[in-house]
Amino acid sequence: MAYDELAKRGHLIANHFRLGFEADGNDALASLIDEMLDELQMLSKKVGGIYLNRILGNIIEAQQKADYIYIADIIEYEIFG
Secondary structure, three states, rough: OOHHHHHHHHHHHHHHHHOOOOOOOOOHHHHHHHHHHHOHHHHHHOOHHHHHHHHHHHHHHHHOOOOOOHHHHHHHHHHHH
């Protein structure tokens, strides 16, 4: 999957979280991460491997706190910004 397609899906997922559709956002985010595994090497080069690991850790932490706006911000601005 091309980076542009991943970015488009990332922005749509961010909108799910911003609009309060957390269940849809979480399902779509899990699906995106699964599909991204093939593209992870390219994405890692774009944002840096260690940086990407920190971002994913922040997403998990935000999910545990139910901070869905922060998840949306991470997806939209830090990963695909």
